[in-house]
Amino acid sequence: MKSDSRDTQLRLCRLEETLRRAGVKLTPQRLEIFREVLRASDHPDAETVYHRVRQRVPTVSLDTVYRNLWLLHDLGLILALGSPRERVRFDGDLRPHHHFICTSCGAVYDFYSAELDRLHLPADVSALGSPDRVQVEIRGLCTRCAQTDVEPGRQ
Amino acid sequence: MKSDSRDTQLRLCRLEETLRRAGVKLTPQRLEIFREVLRASDHPDAETVYHRVRQRVPTVSLDTVYRNLWLLHDLGLILALGSPRERVRFDGDLRPHHHFICTSCGAVYDFYSAELDRLHLPADVSALGSPDRVQVEIRGLCTRCAQTDVEPGRQ
DNA sequence: ATACGAGATAGGATTAAGTCGCAAACAGGA
DNA sequence: TCCTGTTTGCGACTTAATCCTATCTCGTAT
Structure with a gap:
């Protein structure tokens, strides 16, 4: 698993710099949550990230995971699939669009x-x-x- | 507003036929929910559809709206935006993909x-x-x- | 037309996702 | 090392969405 080196290293540097610029602190929880999303290739939801991070930081709370995922998202460090923070919407237009x-x-x-x-x-x-x-x-x-x-x- | 004629007419025929095939009844509530989604061009969520349908069928329940939206969706009569029925998922891969x-x-x-x-x-x-x-x-x-x-x- | 049965509805109860508020803990610059 | 503003953890809370079930209704068969 070589991808855990160069790529991840770069992303972690970028994390540090982006956080510093935003006046946001680099806590161990935050770091582990970020690393977990980087590591995952299965597009995990918040609960899944929570369980995985928990194995490394057993005291982390679900709320912290939510807060940090959205923080990282808002800083452009990770992406969210689907329409973020929104309910499901429906569309009656079946034409290709x-x-x-x-x-x-x-x-x-x-x-x-x-x-x-x-x-x-x-x-x-x-x-x-x-x-x-x-x-x-x-x-x-x-x-x-x-x-x-x-x-x-x-x- | 001419689109309320030909297009809608065709879609309503298709609704009737699809429902019959699926062994599903055509209730007034179901019809109004479908028409409401057809009429809307703003991708409404379930709650919004509920309020709009309520003006025509004051007794309709929110649950009925949810049930029918997903039914119509499953029958391919309407579309759902985003990842249907799923939580928000996160993605650490920032490369274009x-x-x-x-x-x-x-x-x-x-x-x-x-x-x-x-x-x-x-x-x-x-x-x-x-x-x-x-x-x-x-x-x-x-x-x-x-x-x-x-x-x-x-x- | 009428009756009958599978399916649908209303709406209150329930579940589960996600957020809030606050006291205690901590990061990181001075 | 100290100090301040940020962050965390956790329990309480909010809200989307689903479940339950007695009652009702559509639509087929009679």
Whole structure:
């Protein structure tokens, strides 16, 4: 397992620097939670991270795991799958379409593209399973949020 | 608002037929919940659908809304955004990558593709906001589930 | 038309995910 | 080493979502 060296080392340096910049302390709990997410390749949920970290830091609390996962997420050090912090949403539009998801307000905008609908998938996807629906998800700041957020001299 | 005619009409026919095939009854509540999701273009969550349906069917219960949303989802009549019925999952891999999500077991497999990483986005996306991260999400049956599910004469 | 039975509903009870508040502990700069 | 602002742990709490079950209803068969 060589990946536990160079890659992880770099990520840990980046962790230290990012935390320092944000004025956030590097506690053993925080470190272990971060390392656990790095180590995992199975996209664990908070509870799973909690159990794994517990084997190294037996006193860690579930709350601390939650707090730190979202902290690391907000600092851009790890990613969250799905629509973070949101309930499940439903969509009556069955036509092939794609999503622009605002990382600030959580709004989901649909858009259509014949080009994206017939995307050429890489060969190794077929080893994973048989595709049923292919969607492009774009995350970013929506126009509305960009206006209200910045816009100096107002507010 | 002409879309409330042809399109909706077709979808309602399809609803009736799909329900009949599945041996499921067409109740007024079910119909209104379906129509509400069709009508909405803002990807509402269950609670929102509940409040809207309530204005037409004042006695409807939240539980009925949940049950029917998932029923309609399972019958392929509506879609759910995000990872349905799952908790938030975390991912330590910051490299650009894409996801294959199994619709049966919920597992998420990563895959990498330089081609997909530099996707050409349609022009009208820029009107929605400024893209930050672009990901292709493929939903389908994973190889493992395909084997265990079908495979006659075993188990 | 009518009756009947499988399936559906309402709504209160329950579970479980996730968050809050606060006292005690700790990181890390001076 | 000291000191201050941050973080932790934990129990209480909130809230999304599901379960339970008596009652009701759709839709088929009569």
